[in-house]
Structures are given as C-alpha cells and as structure tokens.
Amino acid sequence: SQTIHQWPATLVQPVGSPLSLECTVEGTSNPNLYWYRQAAGRGLQLLFYSVGIGQISSEVPQNLSASRPQDRQFILSSKKLLLSDSGFYLCAWSLRQGAKGRKTEAFFGQGTRLTVV
C-alpha cells in the first residue's frame, strides 16, 4: 500500500533562517506531488505541484521554493524565512490522470507546523 511521510511534525525557526521540509511517498511511482500551506482561518493554499522529476509549477510568488530530486521525494525550501511563512504545511500525492485514465483523490501527510519567531 502507499504511504506518505512528512517531517518534521513541528518546527520553530527564527526569522531569516533557512528552511527545508521533506516529503516522501512509498508504494507508487511517478505520482503528482503537492505542497499546500494552511494559515489560520485561510484554508489550503496551493504553493507548488510537480508532475515529474525536476518539473515544478509555482502557484504563489514568494520566498519559498520546491524541488523534486527523485521521483517520490518533494522538498520545500526557503533561504530566509519571514514571519508570514508561519503556518501548517501539508504535502500530498495523487496518481496522474494518464496513468489510469481516471483521476483519484490526493493523499495527505500529517503536516508540519512551522512557527517563525
């Protein structure tokens, strides 16, 4: 069966420090991968999604970046954190539409609570 791992679960970082959040998926190949941020009272904001290695689509211009160095690994990074980067970050994966001809749902990790101080 497929599983998704996201770490760390919580993180407290000072303003201006770098960030690296990692997400890995097991039990499937060539998945779509997503990074979402959930700020208090603002729902889920899609930050990045990827349909393959090295292919990253950015949805919101900001000081965050994403990379997909391996098929089932998705990394969210920042060189210098801002206070406004605080939030709950969720990684997710789904099967590609072409793989089965039918879209399936996205499966989520347990999230990372980031507090920038």
Added chain:
Amino acid sequence: AQSVTQLDSQVPVFEEAPVELRCNYSSSVSVYLFWYVQYPNQGLQLLLKYLSGSTLVKGINGFEAEFNKSQTSFHLRKPSVHISDTAEYFCAVCDNFGNEKLTFGTGTRLTIIP
C-alpha cells in the same frame, strides 16, 4: 482557471440534527470533485469523491454529497451529526482534461453543540 467557494466559514449544529455544508465551483471544463475532513493538527482525510456516474455520492461516516452540474454545486450533507463530526471540512476540484492541479476551498468549520 478553476476555483472553489465554500460559502460558510463556520456552521454550528446541534447534535443529532441534520447539516449541509455548501460548495460551489467554477471551471470551464468538466471536473472531479472531493470533500475532505481535517481534525485538529492533522492532515486531510477523504470523505467522498465524484468522478462520474451517479450524481449522489456516499462517503464515510454517514456523509453524502450531490453533484449538480447546472448549479455548479457539490453540497455535503449528513442527516444526523455527532460530536465526533466536529472538524474542518474542505471542498476541492480538479479538472479532468489533464490539469493536475487540485484546488481547495477555504474550508467550513463544523461545530457540534451537545
């Protein structure tokens, strides 16, 4: 571009009463639709999904939703709620024309009153 609107940010309901959480979407092409539930400090769990076929979709925990193409809606319903249903609920849309982007609404916080 696709979008999702959840009209109610908070819905308080008495225990054992029925509930409806509203979701409207916008898309220029055919879509897939989803409802997710999120308990505090956790990831999202799928409640139900509409891909094709019957417009009435049944999910877990006694929830169901009806796809209405003419009204571009996908409202979530439960005939009798329990304390354990207290959570945040998200509607999501993805078009089925090759766009892999999954877009969520802003969520509805459902609070069950004993």
